[in-house]
Amino acid sequence: MRRRFIRKILAGISVFSIALVSSGCGSQKAKAPDATMNAFYQLMICQNSTEIAKLGIDENDAQKTKDTYHDSMISTLRDEFSKAGVSITESEATDIFNAISQKLSTLKYKVEVKNEDGKEATVKVSSQYINYLDLFKQAAQNTTQALKPNHIDKISDAKKLLVDNIITDFQNVQASQRMHSKTFELKEQKVKSGKKTLHIYFPKDTKQTGSDLMKLVTNQ
Numbered sequence: 001m002r003r004r005f006i007r008k009i010l011a012g013i014s015v016f017s018i019a020l021v022s023s024g025c026g027s028q029k030a031k032a033p034d035a036t037m038n039a040f041y042q043l044m045i046c047q048n049s050t051e052i053a054k055l056g057i058d059e060n061d062a063q064k065t066k067d068t069y070h071d072s073m074i075s076t077l078r079d080e081f082s083k084a085g086v087s088i089t090e091s092e093a094t095d096i097f098n099a100i101s102q103k104l105s106t107l108k109y110k111v112e113v114k115n116e117d118g119k120e121a122t123v124k125v126s127s128q129y130i131n132y133l134d135l136f137k138q139a140a141q142n143t144t145q146a147l148k149p150n151h152i153d154k155i156s157d158a159k160k161l162l163v164d165n166i167i168t169d170f171q172n173v174q175a176s177q178r179m180h181s182k183t184f185e186l187k188e189q190k191v192k193s194g195k196k197t198l199h200i201y202f203p204k205d206t207k208q209t210g211s212d213l214m215k216l217v218t219n220q
Contacts, residue, residue: 030199030200031201032113032201033113033201034111034123035051037123037184037203038051039052040052040209040210040213041109041125043062043065045105045213045217047070049065056193056196056198057198058193058195060194070097074090074093074094074097077093077096092159092163096163096166096167096170099171102171103170103171103173103175104130104217107127107130107175107217108127108128109126110125111124111126112124114183119187120186121186121188122184124183124184125182125183125216126179126180127180128175128176128177128178129179129216129218130175130176130217130218130219131219132219135169135170139165139169142165143158143161146161180216180219182212182215182216185203185204185205186203187201187204188202189202
């Protein structure tokens, strides 16, 4: 379940592909490329759309993207638990997702421009991480060990214990002492958002950018 689970999560990430439409390059000076990558990190990892709004992105577009990502993650969590033989409710999936998001939002990170040449740029993102897959494995082991002495027979009680263990493990896990890094390629583009057309640096592959950010903070 674990590796299929993370692949499904990463495959479901497509930052801005729904809310924003790229429309070619423009001549107006764009904001620094590290501002874009910081905004992407904040939105995808911290569930915070404040930095995206600072780029000039319409607040409704930013919120729509965040809501779509949230709903996709909840659906993915429920589907993957179901495939593993455990049915969880939308509320339980939301609680797990919130625990994951809250922990990821505490990670320390930094963004720096490595190269800026004309209308293209390379930006490095460095971040602490958590051993994401190990946490699910540990929660399953802790649940199995707890079931034996307590003689829990009801599936609903066992499921609740598993969900509680997953949430607790994410809440208590320590972030890495060191940072991992990934580099991203951006290109200056015109982007339509709401009624505005913005000149900003934008990742050449938004879906891959979201995937790579998640891999960065989950030690993949």
